[in-house]
Amino acid sequence: MAELTAQLVAVDRMLWQGQASILTAQTTEGEIGILPGHEPFLGQLKNNGVVTISPVDGERIVAAVQGGFLSVQRDRVTVLADFAVFSSEVDSAEAEAGLQDEDELTKARSEAELAAVRRASK
Numbered sequence: 001m002a003e004l005t006a007q008l009v010a011v012d013r014m015l016w017q018g019q020a021s022i023l024t025a026q027t028t029e030g031e032i033g034i035l036p037g038h039e040p041f042l043g044q045l046k047n048n049g050v051v052t053i054s055p056v057d058g059e060r061i062v063a064a065v066q067g068g069f070l071s072v073q074r075d076r077v078t079v080l081a082d083f084a085v086f087s088s089e090v091d092s093a094e095a096e097a098g099l100q101d102e103d104e105l106t107k108a109r110s111e112a113e114l115a116a117v118r119r120a121s122k
Helices: 090-121
Strands: 004-010 014-027 029-034 041-044 047-057 061-073 075-088
Touching: 004 029, 004 061, 014 041, 014 061, 014 075, 029 041, 029 061, 047 075
Parallel strands: 004 075
Antiparallel strands: 004 014, 014 029, 014 047, 041 061, 047 061, 061 075
C-alpha cells in the first residue's frame, strides 16, 4: 500500500510526524484530501479548521488548527499551523466560554459601529 510522509507542526511544537495513508485539511478554498502521489500543492489553512491524519499504524489523528499553510511535495505533506491542538486536548467548556466571549465582543463592536454611523449622520 502506498504511503506518504506527513508532518503536523505548530509554531510552538511538533505535534505529529510519520507515515500516513491519507491526510485531510480545511483550507480557505475548501476541504482537501491528500493521498500518496498527489500533485504538488500549497494551500492556506482555514482559521478554526480541522486536520485529520490516518496513520499507517494507529488510530486516526484529529487536530484543530488556526491559520497556517499546507504544503504537498511528491509523497510528503507538511501542515504548518499558527496554532494547533489535538482534539483530545480541547476543553469543551473552555472552548464554549471562548465562543460566548467572542459573540459578546462581536455584538459590542456592531453596536459601537452603529452608534458611530448615527453620530456621523447627524
